[in-house]
Amino acid sequence: MAATDGRNGGEVRRVAAFLLTGAACVVPAVTQAEDAASADAPDAPIIVTAPGGDIDLDDALALERRDIAIAGTPDLLAALQRNFAGVSAQDAQNNPWQPNLVYRGYVASPLVGQAQGLAAYVDGARFNQPFGDTVNFELIPDAAIRSVTLRDASPVYGLNTLGGALVIETATGQSVQGVDAAAAIGSYGERDLSLSAGDAIGGFSWFGAVQYREEDGWRDFSPSDLVNGFVDLGYDGARAGLHVKAIGADTDLTGNGVAPVELLEARRQSVFTWPDNQRNSYGRISLHPWLAISDSVRFEATLYRQRRKASLLNGDAADIEECEDDPALEGLLCLESVGDDGDEEQALLTDGAGNVIGDVLDGGDYGVFNRGTIRSRSEGFLAQIITEQDIGARTNRLVLGVSYDSSENDFAASTELGALTEDRSVEGLGVFIDQADNAIAPVELKTRSRFWGLFASDTLPLGETLTAEIGLRWNHARIVLEDQIGTALNGDHSFSRLNPGIELDWAVTPEVSLRAGYAESNRVPTEAELSCADEDAPCSLTNFFIADPPLEQVVAKTFELGASGSHRAGGWEIDWLASAYRATNVNDIQFIASSTRGRGFFENIGRTRRQGFEASLGVRRGGFRIGASYAFIDATFRLPVTLSSPANPEANDEGEIFVEAGDRLTGIPRHSATLTADYEGRIGTRSFAIGGDMVARSGLLLFGDEANQNPEVPGYVVFNLRGRIEVVKGASLFGEVRNVFDRDFATFGTFSEVDEVDLAEAPDASDPRAFGPGAPRRFTVGIALAF
Secondary structure (H helix, E strand, O other), X not given: OOEOHHHHHHHHHHHHHHHHHHHHHHHHHHHHOOOOOOOOOOOOOOOOOOOOOOOOOOOOEEEEHHHHOOOXXXXXXXXXXXXXXOEEEEOOOOOOOOOEEEEOOEEEOOOOOOOEOEEEEEOOEEOOEOOOOEOOHHHOOHHHEEEEEEEOOOHHHOOOOOOEEEEEEEOOOOOOOEEEEEEEEEHHHEEEEEEEEEEEEOOEEEEEEEEEEEEOOOOOOOOEEEEEEEEEEEEEOOOEEEEEEEEEEEEEEEOOOOEEHHHHHHOOOOOOOEOEEEEEEEEEEEEEEEEEOOOOEEEEEEEXXXXXXXXXXXXXXXXXXXXXXXXXXXXXXEEEEEOOOOOEEEEXXXXXXXXXXXXXXXXXXXXXXXXXXXXXXEEEEEEEEEEEEEEOOEEEEEEEEEXXXXXXXXXXXXXXXXXXXXXXXXXXXXXXXXOOOOOOOOEEEEEEEEEEEEEEEEEEEOOOOEEEEEEEEEEEEEEEEEEOOOOOOOEEEEEEEEEEEEEEEEEEEOOEEEEEEEEEEEEOOOHHHHOOOOOOOOEEOOEOOOOOOOOOOEEEEEEEEEXXXXXXXXOEEEEEEEEEEEEXXXXXXXXXXXXXXXXXXXXXXXXXXXXXXXXXXXXXXXXXXXXXXXXXXXXXXXXXXXEEOOXXXXXXXXXXXXXXXXXXXXXXXXXXXXXXXXXXXXXOOEEEXXXXXXXXXXXXXXXXXXXXXXXXXXXXXXXXXXXXXXXXXXXXXXXXXXXXXXXXXXXXXXXXXXXXXXXXXXXXXXXXXXXXXXXXXXXXXXXXXXX
16 A cells, blocks of 8 residues: 555545545535534633544543642653553663653654654644654653543554554643642752643633753763743634644753663663763744634644754764784774674774874773764644534544644764773764764765645444444655765655554443454654665764665554443442554564674564553542553564674674564563552641552563573562652642662663773673663652642
8 A cells, every 4th residue: 555756646536535525524514503602711722632633532541630740740751651551661871851662562762763653742743853753751841741642553643653642732721720839859969840830811821831850860970951841822712712832941861871781780870881961952832723613613723833953972982993904004093893704804994084093092992972963943734624413312523634744954973083981981082083984974964854644533423332433544755865965865755655544432331342443554764764774884873874775664554452441339430441452563674783883774674563462440439549550562573584783692603693483572571560559638637648659560672682592681570659748738748769679670671792891890791781770769859839
C-alpha cells in the first residue's frame, strides 16, 4: 500500500473520494439542524487534543492532574512509571528529565537517533520535535497539565503511532481555578518550585503555570536546571470560542550516560567520560478556535508556530594515538578502526585544511569534543469537523480532518581533538578533525520537511451494544536535505501511505465490555536517519550527517484484543482493563555500531514483532485508593540479520554478530509490574495523606547484544513512600522517599571499550558492559499551598 513520488495519485484520489463522501453526509446535518442554542457558556472549553477527537479513548490509560502531583510537586514522568506497568523509563542519558520512555517496546525519547515509535500531541499540535521526531518532556511545565492519555495505535493519530499516542491536555481557567504552589528541596541539591493559577469570569478565562527545577545530580559532574512556563487566555461562548496558548522553556541538562559495570561497582557515582550536556531554548504559540456550526456539527482546530535551539556537547574517549604502523609517521596521530578482515587499521588524523595532526601530548590519552547545534523553525495546523447524528437510541460520531506540519532546520556539528584528563573529562586542544574518508568530519546542513495528513474517524453504532470505531488516514511526507559544505548530503525523499484501522466494541453487560481491533501506522525516516545510513561513513550521536543512501519507511500492523469493566457495590468502586496485542514492524530501522569508536549508522533490518499482555486494576473506597498493573512483552526479530557490534565480546573477528529469527530485541523488559496505594483522611480538622508505590522490572538485554549472547541487565524492584499533612487551611507539608531500600539497579545497558581509558577507581577493569544506573535513595520535603 506504500507509494512514493509520482505514484501517490491513486491513493490521493481514493482518500479524497472517501472524505467527499463523508462530507456529503455532513451537509444535510448542517442544513437540517436547529439554529437556536443556549446562550450560556459551555461547562468546559472545547479544545482539540488529538486528531479524531475521542476515538479509541474508552480503553486509554489516563492520568489526571491529581495523579501527576500526588507526591507533592507535579512530575509527569514519575506518574507514568508508577501507574502503568507497560511504561518504563531508561536512563540512557542518566538525567531525571531526559529518560527514554518505552511503551510496548516503542520509544519516546529526547535523544536524536532513537527510533521514535510513539506520537505525542499537546493540545492537538504535534509535539514530536522536528529533525529527529524527539519527545522533549522537559519543555512543558508539569504544573500546566490537566490530563494525559496513552492511547493504542490508531492510524488517525498520524506519523510515529507505531506503538500508540501520548496525548497531553493543558489546563484552562475554565477547567482549573484557584492557585496551587509548591516548593521542595531534597537530596543531591534538588530544588523544585512550581506555581499555577487560573480563573474564569463568564466565558472569559485565564490560566498560567511556571516551574523551576535544579539539582547537582547524584553522580559526579552532573548539574542540571530548567525553567518552563505556560499561559492560556480564552473565551468560550455558547456557539464559538478561541484560546491562545504559549509555552516557553530554557533548559541546561547534563546526562553523563552509561558507565562500565566495574567502575559502578567500585564507586557508583562515578562517570566514565564527560561532559555530556544539552541546552534547549524553546517557544511555542498556538491558537485553538472552535465553532458550533449547528447543534450537531462542530469545527475545531489547532494552529501553532514554534522555535527551538538546541546545543549539544559530548566529551568522549577516542581511538586516537600516535601512529605505530610506519616509523616514518612517528610523532603523528592516527585514528584506529577495525578492518573487514578483523585487523586493526590506522588512518592519519587530519584537520580542516588537510594537514596531519601531531602528537602534542607525548603519548598521553586523547578524547574528542563532539559539538552540535540544531535550530528548528516549525509551524502547522490540525483542523477537523465533528458531526454527531442519532441512529436509533445511540449516536454516530463522524470526524473529518486535515493536518499539516512544516519545519526548517539548520544543523552544524564539529569534532575537536581533546586531552583526556585524570578525572576522564575532555579538554579541547583547539584542533578540529576532518578526515578525508568522512570517519570524522564537520557538517553544516539545512533540512526542510513537509508532513500532510488527511484523516477520517467514525464511531458507528451497529446495534444497541455493538460499536465500530473506524479510522482511515493518508500520510504524505517530503524531506529535503541541503549540504552547506559540499553536495554529499543533498537528498530529496518522499513517503506516502494510506493506513486503515477498525475496532469493534461490544458492551456485553452494563459493567463489562469486549473489544477487538486492527490498525496500521507508519513512521518515515528522520533527517538524521536518512543522512547516516552508510556503514562506510558512520556518524556520532551528535553528528549524524555523512552520507545519503535511501531508507524505507517503517510500517506497523497491530492486532489487539481486550476487555474492560467497572463495578460499584457497598461503597467500593472497582475498574479493570486487560489487553493482548501483536504488532509487526516491516522495514524496522536500527542504529548499528561502527568499527570506529562512538560512531554508527542506520539500516533497515527487516521485520520485528512486539506482542504481549497488559492488565490493570483500580480500587477505591472513600479516601482509600489502590492500583495494580502488570505487563508482559515478547519483542523479537523475525528475520535473520548480520549486525556490526565491535565492542560486543561475542562478536567475531570482523566485529559482527549474527541475529537469528526469534532473538529478543534489546532494552525491553519482558515482565513489568506496579503497585500503588494511597489513603487520605483527617486528624481533627486537618487533612492528611499517606501512600507509596512499587515499581518492578525484569532484566533486559544490552544494546549491541541483538544476538542475545551476553548476561542481561538485572531486573529490579524499587519502593517509594510519600506523605502530606495540612498545617493550616490551604497549606500542607509533604515529603517523599524514593528508592526506600537504597537498591542498586540499572535501567539501561550497552557496551563500552574500557581498555584505552584509565579507570583510577577500577584499574583492572576489563568487562565491556556499561549500565545506566538508577538513582539511590533520595529524600524530598516541601510545602504546598492551595487556595
